[in-house]
Amino acid sequence: MTLKRVSQSLLARLIAFGLLLVILGSFARYYLLAKYLREDLTQLVSAQQLAYAEAVAQDIDFKLRERLRLLQRLAATLPQTLLDDPERLGAWLAERHKLNPVFSLGIVVADTRGTVLADYPAAPGRSGGSLAGDPDFTHALKGEGRIGRPKTGLFTGARLLPMSVPLRARDGSVRAVLIGLTALAAPDFLDRISHGRIGESGGFLLVSPADRLFVAAGRPELAMKPTPPSGVNPLHDKAMDGFRGAGVTTNAQGVEEVSAIASVPSTGWFVVARLPTAEAYAPVRRAQEVVIRQSMIAVALVLGVAGFFIRRMLGPLHRAARLAERMTAGELPLAPLPVVRDDEVGLLTRAFNQLLGKLTASQVDLQRMAHHDELTGLPNRVLLADRLRQGLARARRKDSRIAALYLDLDGFKPINDSLGHEAGDIALRDVSARLRAVLRQSDTLARVGGDEFVLLVTDLASREDCAGVTELARRCIEAVAPPLSIKGHTLRVGVSIGIAFGAAHDDPESVLMAADHAMYEAKKAGRGCYRIAEAASSPADTEPLPG
Ligand SMILES: Nc1nc2c(ncn2[C@@H]2O[C@H](COP(=O)(O)OP(=O)(O)OP(=O)(O)O)[C@@H](O)[C@H]2O)c(=O)[nH]1
Structure with missing residues (x-):
């Protein structure tokens, strides 16, 4: 009964209408704000991620080329007489390594048969061992230097990146092969991939598409692990096919992230800079929270302030209705109701008073006619x-x-x-x-x-x-x-x-x-x-x- 009274109350309806407007407005703001903020943030974060990825890719590319150039310089400056004196060759390598120790797992010199003449730093069993079937050795033997593929070292057992260059005689024939081995975990090599952080939860990946391999990754468990099969991460699939740029994707772990891909030209690798959208879109969530808080304040205002004012506005109407009820019940003599304000309520009260005046007059007439x-x-x-x-x-x-x-x-x-x-x-x-x-x-x-x-x-x-x-x-x-x-x-x-x-x-x-x-x-x-x-x-x- 009380609920029915409330639902029929003009005050309750006006407040409900106000609340409905506030809630609808809040919903609209909540979704529109989220939509546009998300779009803007996607653009901004994508551009930012791409800048990060390109910077890191350039840095890695520079380091790789530098190493290859160093190896070529060593090959050009190595006195060929030392090839016949492994001891002095080893000492020469040690000297060079001390000057620039970028090949952390050693510089190896092998003769044309693949027999290792000397190495520094030495790895157990490597000196005197054979590299005959090693693809980097074979490649250099043909007269071309190259950056090899990441792999686990034959003698060191460590994850490394080999580079090989030929050492030529005066007549241009290949006399030996120089191989530089850099540990993937070597300092100042791929640390920006393995230790670099983007925000709280973002990071980098270095991918070799030819090997379908993570060369290095911010998450250590991914390093040297195969990349996900195609169909799992759409943006990764595109990157493997040559796409470079940024986009929103869901990774193999089911985490939605903004990822940007940039090439490392010297190896054909690419760097991925990734940031989970949960963090990238944190401002959206904060804005949504603000909207919710605002809406709660607006609801409280509608209930409190608007309720108070509407109540005040309708107060004379309530009082007039109560007076009219008491007149009808005979508790009060019939008399015009007080016109408190000159608004719609006043208009209604005046109209009521006119009606009452007419009623009273005809009642007097009737009374007079009856007597x-x-x-x-x-x-x-x-x-x-x-x-x-x-x-x-x-x-x-x-x-x-x-x-x-x-x-x-x-x-x-x-x-x-x-x-x-x-x-x-x-x-x-x-x-x-x-x-x-x-x-x-x-x-x-x-x-x-x-x-x-x-x-x-x-x-x-x-x-x-x-x-x-x-x-x-x-x-x-x-x-x-x-x-x-x-x-x-x-x-x-x-x-x-x-x-x-x-x-x-x-x-x-x-x-x-x-x-x-x-x-x-x-x-x-x-x-x-x-x-x-x-x-x-x-x-x-x-x-x-x-x-
Ligand atoms: N004009 C008029 N006549 C009325 C009205 N009411 C009654 N009458 C008439 O008044 C008359 C009254 O009759 P009587 O009392 O016999 O008239 P009277 O001539 O005074 O006779 P007495 O009373 O015997 O002296 C009747 O003819 C009625 O029809 C009225 O409201 N208006």
Whole structure:
């Protein structure tokens, strides 16, 4: 029941409408903000990631080329006589290595058969060993230097990157092969991949697409591990096919990330700079949180402030409704409601007051019509009966009397008959006016029939007062007697009066009947006179009145 009342309340509906607007607005802002911020951030983070990836790729490319150039310089400067003296060759290599120790796992010199002549730093079993089947050795033997493929070293067992260059005789023939081995984990080599961080959770990967291998990775467990099969990570698949640039993708671990790919031209590798979107889009989440917080504040404001103001605005309406209810219940008299403000509520209250005014006026009219004669405006039989009851009640309380004078016009019918009903009405109104002029204010003159009137006189406290009633009857006869001028005709009517007195024990009907009978007596006595009823409480029958 209470819920139904609330749902029907204008206040509740206005607040609900306000809340709906706030919530819809919040939803729209929440999603639009997220959408546009995400788009902008994707662009920004992609550009940033690409810049990182390119910088790292260039750095790695530079280091690789530098190493290859160094190896070529060594090959060009190595005194060929040392090839026949492994001990001195080893010392020469050690000297060079100390000057620039970039080949952390050693510089190896092998003759054209692949036999290792010397190495530094030395690896167990390498010197005197054979590199005959080694692809880097074979390649250099053909006269070309190259950066090899990452692999696990034959003698060192470490993950390394080999580089090989030929050592040529004066006639241009290959006399030996120089191989430089760099540990993938060597300092200042791929550390930007393995230790570089992007934000809190992002990092780098170095991929060799030809080997389908992670050469190095920020996550150590990925280093030298195969790349995911195609179909797992769409952006990785594109990168393997040669795409360079940035995009949003989901990696093999199911983590969505913004990734950028840049080439390492010297090896055909590529660097991936990756940042999980959970971190990249953190500002989006923060903005969404702000929107949610704002919305909660807006909801609180709508509930509090708007609720307060709407309540205030509708307050006069509530008060007016309560007043109207109490008037309807009869607890308050009907009265215009106070118009507090000049707004819609005031307009409604004013309209209500106008309606109330009309209602009250028609109620007064109805009341008047129910108690008055329409033609003369005099009280009718109903109101007379009431006044008669009141008069007798007062007589009981004050030990006084009342007198009823029953008046019947003489010779009225001929006016109707000769001049018409309208003339008769005029005569009745004129006679009423003359009789009214004779009365005291406390007397009641009522029209009780066609040409019959009753004059009620109350509070007759003394014998003189009672004697005054006959005097009043005489004045009535005199007042009616002068000729009437109706529609250019001079007409005469008279009046016969029957007087009956009433005291404490009398009932209204018997007093009226007594007066009526007395009036007939007056008619019989020749009209134009009054007679006093004997049956009712005439002053003669009762105890003498004081005075
Ligand atoms: N014009 C008019 N006539 C009315 C009205 N009510 C009653 N009458 C008429 O008043 C007349 C009353 O009749 P009577 O009392 O016999 O008339 P009267 O000539 O005074 O006769 P007496 O009383 O015997 O002297 C009737 O003709 C009614 O039709 C009214 O409201 N207007």
